[in-house]
Amino acid sequence: MKKIAFLSFGHWTPSPQSQTRSAADTLLQSIDLAVEAERLGMDGAYFRVHHFARQLASPFPLLAAVGAKTQKIEIGTAVIDMRYENPHYMAEDAGAADLIAGGRLQLGISRGSPEQVIDGWRYFGYNPREGESGADMGRRHAKEFFELLRGKGFAQPNPRPMFPNPPGLLRLEPFSEGLRDRIWWGAGSNATAVWAARLGMNLQSSTLKFDETGEPFHIQQAVQIRAFRAAWKEAGHSRTPRVSVSRSIFALIDDRDRAYFGRGGQEQDKIGFIDGNRQAVFGRGYAVEPDALIEELRKDEAITEADTLLLTVPNQLGVAYNAHVLEAILTTVAPVLGWR
Numbered sequence: 001m002k003k004i005a006f007l008s009f010g011h012w013t014p015s016p017q018s019q020t021r022s023a024a025d026t027l028l029q030s031i032d033l034a035v036e037a038e039r040l041g042m043d044g045a046y047f048r049v050h051h052f053a054r055q056l057a058s059p060f061p062l063l064a065a066v067g068a069k070t071q072k073i074e075i076g077t078a079v080i081d082m083r084y085e086n087p088h089y090m091a092e093d094a095g096a097a098d099l100i101a102g103g104r105l106q107l108g109i110s111r112g113s114p115e116q117v118i119d120g121w122r123y124f125g126y127n128p129r130e131g132e133s134g135a136d137m138g139r140r141h142a143k144e145f146f147e148l149l150r151g152k153g154f155a156q157p158n159p160r161p162m163f164p165n166p167p168g169l170l171r172l173e174p175f176s177e178g179l180r181d182r183i184w185w186g187a188g189s190n191a192t193a194v195w196a197a198r199l200g201m202n203l204q205s206s207t208l209k210f211d212e213t214g215e216p217f218h219i220q221q222a223v224q225i226r227a228f229r230a231a232w233k234e235a236g237h238s239r240t241p242r243v244s245v246s247r248s249i250f251a252l253i254d255d256r257d258r259a260y261f262g263r264g265g266q267e268q269d270k271i272g273f274i275d276g277n278r279q280a281v282f283g284r285g286y287a288v289e290p291d292a293l294i295e296e297l298r299k300d301e302a303i304t305e306a307d308t309l310l311l312t313v314p315n316q317l318g319v320a321y322n323a324h325v326l327e328a329i330l331t332t333v334a335p336v337l338g339w340r
Helices: 023-040 060-069 087-100 120-124 134-148 190-199 217-235 255-261 290-298 301-305 319-333
Strands: 003-008 044-047 074-081 105-110 183-186 202-205 208-210 243-247 249-251 270-274 278-282 286-288 308-313
Touching: 003 023, 003 074, 003 243, 003 319, 023 044, 023 060, 023 319, 044 060, 044 105, 044 308, 060 074, 060 087, 074 183, 087 105, 087 134, 105 134, 105 202, 134 183, 134 190, 183 190, 190 202, 190 217, 202 217, 208 217, 217 243, 217 278, 217 301, 243 301, 249 255, 249 290, 249 319, 255 319, 286 290, 290 319, 308 319
Parallel strands: 003 044, 003 308, 044 074, 074 105, 105 183, 183 202, 202 243, 243 308, 249 286
Antiparallel strands: 208 278, 270 278
16 A cells, blocks of 8 residues: 655746646645545645745645645645755744644655755855855754754743743744654655654655666665665664655556657656766656556556655646546556555
8 A cells, every 4th residue: 555645846837838827826726636636535735845936935825725625635845945944934834734734744855956046045044054065054954943843942931921921941833743753854865865764754755866876766766765764773763654756657548648648758767967966867757558557667666665656747737637647546557556
């Protein structure tokens, strides 16, 4: 059995071919797709966060709105770039959104990926400390945020407050019990997966990671997951961690599917460079008829290792078509592979 969720980057463009021509279109359709995904029996609705782009950015208003409109589905991010975040304010926002959703948030955070602008976090008022990189700063913000979610008091109360205080040092409010166990780290390397495991975060692994061995992407990703689980066990955490992988997967069952995705070109991993000259491997996509798709997915070692699968969706094609894409996976692929 696997949890199956969708992951939307929330693109919009004024092009007449797009069903999302404005930020409002994207935000409102994101809510509608989450409602429809819940109706279909999906397990989660996840959203990517990018700044300075025609994509979803500040996630918490959207997460809260989805939480208010749904009842059971998990609601998450994959991922929030912690280079841009104030850990204290984020802890308040996350607590509020989780309470609205009834404890269903699954927050994926990370040190960030290449962005639309140069050092965009500087415009948000953040600068690495002496000797730090942007990635180091993102991990520092993440650790601070993760610690705040313990709910321990740390702030000295005013002896003459406007409103009565509880005894002792004060914590941030609102506090949502259990949210700390639902924080995920988006790891691009084996080392950062191990780092997250030692801290006690769940693992999100996307369609990109640093190329550490030259092996196919799914094999490297499976090795990363095993390293994470071994580090988790060694750290002695009491709960069982969760692991997600994301994939672009389309079951071609009608002419629309074939027109959009049946032209090939996704069958091989791709090699590129991020963070300057560091080689990375970008995982392949899947777009083929259901019987063939099932056999291809059986061979993906990382999907086998993970307990949660995030399906990236082409949000610009509209809610109805994306619901069709998700339903096709749930009905033609998931039962055969034992995911349902």
